[in-house]
Amino acid sequence: MEGRGGGGEEIAFFDVETTVPGRGSGRGHSLLEFGAILVCPRRLVEVGSYSTLIRPTDLSAISAFSIRCNGITAETVASKPFFREVADEVFSILHGRAWAGHNIARFDCLRIREAFAEIGRAPPEPKGIIDTLPLLTQRFGRRAGDMKMASLASYFGLGQQKHRSLDDVRMNLEVLKYCATVLFLEASLPDVLSINSLNENTIARNQRDATAPCEGTTPMLNSPSNLFCKTIPDVNDRAGSIIPVPEKDCSDLISHIEQIRIDPLQQDAAVLGNSATKPPEMVCTTIPTSEGCSGFAGFQEPEEISTQYISAPIVPFSKWGHKILVLHRDCPLQLCCMGLRVQFGPTKKFMDHAGRPKLNIVVDAPENLSEVLGVCDRLAQISSQISGSRSEWRPLIMKNSYSNSSSIRLHIPVMANGDAAIYSTELYQKEPSRNMQKLVFSNYDDVKLDSLFVPGATLDAYFCVETYDYQLHAGIRLVAKRLVLHSK
Structure with missing residues (x-):
């Protein structure tokens, strides 16, 4: 990864792909892939990247269900390095930097710590964590449904999620930029983007020409900036x-x-x-x-x-x-x-x-x-x-x-x-x-x-x-x- 070095000011967006343990199997998650990009926090542009497939200790842990989730088979990783062989690289990318990713707090961060614990090494420590799942759920609302990466990508027309580390990381960054842009526009142009303003414009236009269709009204009302606008019922009880x-x-x-x-x-x-x-x-x-x-x-x-x-x-x-x-x-x-x-x-x-x-x-x-x-x-x-x-x-x-x-x-x-x-x-x-x-x-x-x-x-x-x-x-x-x- 060009431009890397532990403890830099860049944000490390990363994602891991793992095996999916079956219920009652007693197995944990094994890393299959790690991917990261370093992003300049001031311009949100990529300044370096790294990805590697990882061979789990036990290839039989890659079940059919696991393959359906990310497409990584035992044959794909059979000749790839074990985690201990790439641990130095992963450590240097993550340690001392701010970490970012979608749902990383409850999944990816834990998998990284487990992987380092398995080889008897201290894990990298973040300078800060940006988990875009709760962040966007809080700031952007649930206009994209369940706010999973696939749903957000579909909402913004970014294509299908590939469930491969580096691809998902780059999609995560693009989704974040799109959400930030929408929120910036909504905060800057509240009158233009509000539902009430759109309704008033539609009514005025229809009054001017009752027979003419209001071109463009429907797409505007269904735009990302307005899908989450709704009235919460006011009830009389507590x-x-x-x-x-x-x-x-x-x-x-x-x-x-x-x-x-x-x-x-x-x-x-x-x-x-x-x-x-x-x-x-x-x-x-x-x-x-x-x-x-x-x-x-x-x-x-x-x-x-x-x-x-x-x-x-x-x-x-x-x-x-x-x-x-x-x-x-x-x-x-x-x-x-x-x-x-x-x-x-x-x-x-x-x-x-x-x-x-x-x-x-x-x-x-x-x-x-x-x-x-x-x-x-x-x-x-x-x-x-x-x-x-x-x-x-x-x-x-x-x-x-x-x-x-x-x-x-x-x-x-x-x-x-x-x-x-x-x-x-x-x-x-x-x-x-x-x-x-x-x-x-x-x-x-x-x-x-x-x-x-x-x-x-x-x-x-x-x-x-x-x-x-x-x-x-x-x-x-x-x-x-x-x-x-x-x-x-």
Whole structure:
């Protein structure tokens, strides 16, 4: 790859093709192809490229279904290098650069890390990640349907997706340019491209000549800039009602890309450089009882909530999107619940953009809390349906099959702190004397959290009720703002 060199300012757009493991096979994904282009972030032009087919350790992992997905057969890769033979090249392209691609956060990034782990090497670390699937879903709406690469390419008339790494990467870049252009035009010419303006022009023209056809009207109304414009029904109940807000200018997607500031609907997924260079530390600060969490402003206990005043209005997020709020008496719902018992400590099943486990703990949900959250869940789901979301709704409250109890998941977000990552949740430890110590982490340390949030531990939780709609999954997320662990 000409012009390459680890840690450059170029954006590394990349894509991998893999085997597709069958259900119950016990196999993971094996890399079959890696392709990348380096792109100048200021001009969005290609300055270098690289691609290679990769022979998996076990050729029999290439199933018929895998071949149907990308056309790569065992014969195609039988004489190609193993990953360990091209690992240096892949590392030099990716390490220290911003990564970009379609759905890379949940697939391609993980496959790269797995491939390096299999050969016993540390994986490359990104300077930042641009996942164009959540980014375009958020900024461009769902006017291209499911927002998959094939759907976006068809929408813009770019041909069929080939499901080969380098071809898909270049198509990804073209799709991004098209979307950015449309958003730029819509922001620059709102009156010309709005549905109301088009309708007014059509009516005026028809009034001038009732017998003359309005040439060009239909294509304009079906143009990409207007397919997503629709009226969300306003209903009289608590779910789906629309809160009018002043229109805001659309964010400039091109500027957004140049500055590498990506937040795909998940604020906890901040991407850092190599945060492993600083060892995790934790210190304790004793605070007086008078500053304890029982007075944490704005948080109400379940008994203080009147479910009849809970609502889930749809609020315009920008000219082309919306979000759902969960309110109590027209204020964002924030809850506190004392003496919750931990059922499961931080899970490591799901990863964020930087390859760190997303931190969630499962706690029991007493009846009064379950009642409040159950109302929130139902109303928000109704609003999601009214808004036209195609995402699958995930229930907030989990019913335990082995008992007649319920549980919920509390999310502990992680945020960037210079070159390190820290928890944005305030963590305290409450002594039997009722004095509390604030636990201050100078770096991300999920191992330490494992030792704190052990099953059976008791805690007081202060959390916000927020909705999400991300990659065809929607629901309510309980974001922990403050957690107080009771010392035994």
